[in-house]
Amino acid sequence: xxxxTRRRRLxxxxxxxxxxxxxxxxxxxxxxxxxxxxxxxxxxxxxxWHFRNRDDLIAATVERWEQAHTDAVIAxxxxxxxxxxxxxxxxxxxxxxxxxxxxxxxxxxxxxPFAVELALLAAADHPLVAPTLAxxxxxxxxxLAALFAELGFDPVAAARRARLAYTTYLGHAQLARTxxxxxxxxxxxxxxxxxxVLATLTAAPR
Amino acid sequence: xxxxTRRRRLxxxxxxxxxxxxxxxxxxxxxxxxxxxxxxxxxxxxxxWHFRNRDDLIAATVERWEQAHTDAVIAxxxxxxxxxxxxxxxxxxxxxxxxxxxxxxxxxxxxxPFAVELALLAAADHPLVAPTLAxxxxxxxxxLAALFAELGFDPVAAARRARLAYTTYLGHAQLARTxxxxxxxxxxxxxxxxxxVLATLTAAPR
DNA sequence: CCCCTTCCGTACGCTACCGTATGGTTGTCC
DNA sequence: GGACAACCATACGGTAGCGTACGGAAGGGG
Numbered sequence: 001x002x003x004x005t006r007r008r009r010l011x012x013x014x015x016x017x018x019x020x021x022x023x024x025x026x027x028x029x030x031x032x033x034x035x036x037x038x039x040x041x042x043x044x045x046x047x048x049w050h051f052r053n054r055d056d057l058i059a060a061t062v063e064r065w066e067q068a069h070t071d072a073v074i075a076x077x078x079x080x081x082x083x084x085x086x087x088x089x090x091x092x093x094x095x096x097x098x099x100x101x102x103x104x105x106x107x108x109x110x111x112x113p114f115a116v117e118l119a120l121l122a123a124a125d126h127p128l129v130a131p132t133l134a135x136x137x138x139x140x141x142x143x144l145a146a147l148f149a150e151l152g153f154d155p156v157a158a159a160r161r162a163r164l165a166y167t168t169y170l171g172h173a174q175l176a177r178t179x180x181x182x183x184x185x186x187x188x189x190x191x192x193x194x195x196x197v198l199a200t201l202t203a204a205p206r
Numbered sequence: 207x208x209x210x211t212r213r214r215r216l217x218x219x220x221x222x223x224x225x226x227x228x229x230x231x232x233x234x235x236x237x238x239x240x241x242x243x244x245x246x247x248x249x250x251x252x253x254x255w256h257f258r259n260r261d262d263l264i265a266a267t268v269e270r271w272e273q274a275h276t277d278a279v280i281a282x283x284x285x286x287x288x289x290x291x292x293x294x295x296x297x298x299x300x301x302x303x304x305x306x307x308x309x310x311x312x313x314x315x316x317x318x319p320f321a322v323e324l325a326l327l328a329a330a331d332h333p334l335v336a337p338t339l340a341x342x343x344x345x346x347x348x349x350l351a352a353l354f355a356e357l358g359f360d361p362v363a364a365a366r367r368a369r370l371a372y373t374t375y376l377g378h379a380q381l382a383r384t385x386x387x388x389x390x391x392x393x394x395x396x397x398x399x400x401x402x403v404l405a406t407l408t409a410a411p412r
Numbered sequence: 413c414c415c416c417t418t419c420c421g422t423a424c425g426c427t428a429c430c431g432t433a434t435g436g437t438t439g440t441c442c
Numbered sequence: 443g444g445a446c447a448a449c450c451a452t453a454c455g456g457t458a459g460c461g462t463a464c465g466g467a468a469g470g471g472g
Contacts, residue, residue, distance in 0.1 A: 010419085031458065042421085044420095045420045045422075048462080049458095122327075124380070125383070126433090130384065133385075138385060156208075157402070160398075164406060165405060168370065169377065171372065171380070174380060176367070178327070179339075192222070196411070197366075200367075200370060200409060200411075203409040204404070215449065239427090239431090241429085248451090249452075250451090251449085254431070259430080262431070370425095415471095416471090418467105419467085420465105422463100424462080426462105427462080428458090429458090430458105431452100431455090432455085432470105434452090435451090436448070437451090437452105440448095442447090
């Protein structure tokens with residue numbers, strides 16, 4: 001029963017998986033061969049077989065994170081930039097608004113699953129992290145810009161709103177980490193706050 | 207001539223000063239006894255005389271940073287929460303707007319002097335950093351809330367706007383670090399962007 | 413069944429930092 | 443101008459991670 005005690009023979013995938021977990025808990029410094037080997041109940045011999053060196057491990061881990069945000073479209077932010085091609089162009093404005101609201105709701109809500117992302121943001125300077133982070137960031141901002149364009153903003157204004165909205169998300173994540181009680185946790189207050197943010201972000205220019 | 211070659215006899219102040227510089231360049235990991243000793247042209251013997259251990263050094267460095275943002279009111283963000291007591295209460299609304307604009311202008315402008323702050327934000331989890339960061343954050347948000355209150359927002363709305371504004375600042379700083387070219391560098395585009403943000407933040411609720 | 417590839421454990425040397433011990437230097441005050 | 447405190451260098455041992463070397467186990471194809 002439960003052969004979990006001796007589950008030898010690890011794969012590169014196992015390593016990056018555990019690395020992502022470690023990344024969320026201990027930040028980038030925790031993504032290292034020897035600590036991970038300990039976590040996996042193995043030794044560095046295994047690690048240095050699957051990865052040429054530590055940078056290779058980091059690169060693979062970051063890459064897998066990016067994959068998880070490109071392939072499997074998570075409800076976190078990406079949601080679904082590509083709608084079905086030629087459907088309902090009629091009420092798409094409200095659709096865009098709903099999607100934006102849903103997006104904010106998810107993003108300004110939970111703080112747990114953002115651990116990995118926060119860790120990567122904290123290591124934004126790292127040469128192996130920066131490119132991926134830049135790509136993901138740009139993709140998200142573009143998606144937001146498209147959303148605001150659907151809402152009737154002209155391209156320039158939409159781009160600005162998108163930047164502002166994403167900036168809001170980033171700042172919110174950071175704030176939730178530094179002063180958790182400065183951000184509404186849940187319930188009605190959070191709903192009100194969300195509506196206020198949404199209203200501010202989508203307010204027509206004066 | 208130039209006795210700079212042998213300027214022995216360091217002080218605790220010298221150490222925290224160099225530590226702040228190192229913090230801006232290499233992040234919190236760079237705030238360590240031995241690397242700093244090398245930077246200062248001294249040895250660890252000096253360091254461990256001025257500081258009990260590394261944590262002591264970190265605490266002193268963070269504390270000094272907080273001082274610099276409390277005592278000497280820098281143009282960065284704090285600007286001047288306490289105006290002169292009983293002057294011009296007449297056109298204070300426009301004064302508040304001007305102050306907010308100036309604040310945004312400074313804050314959304316340069317990216318250089320924020321190195322230390324970004325390093326601290328990246329290390330927000332660290333037990334010796336978190337409390338200070340929380341204090342400074344709260345102080346700034348409170349100041350912003352007062353500003354929005356002066357602009358005519360009721361307390362609850364002002365608090366929300368303040369949080370949103372500060373969140374914008376945090377996100378902007380983060381964005382400027384990860385995708386520097388996603389943020390308008392200077393010139394007219396930056397002025398327009400600034401106006402747009404300001405307009406959005408101060409827009410009347412619908 | 414054997415062999416060869418895949419995977420892993422162990423042992424080693426290296427670097428960077430921590431923290432301690434101790435003696436020596438430098439400054440200052442009387 | 444000596445004494446005491448402040449300051450610093452040197453040397454030491456300890457820990458954590460890197461990366462290499464090498465031998466051995468696991469397991470599937472011939």
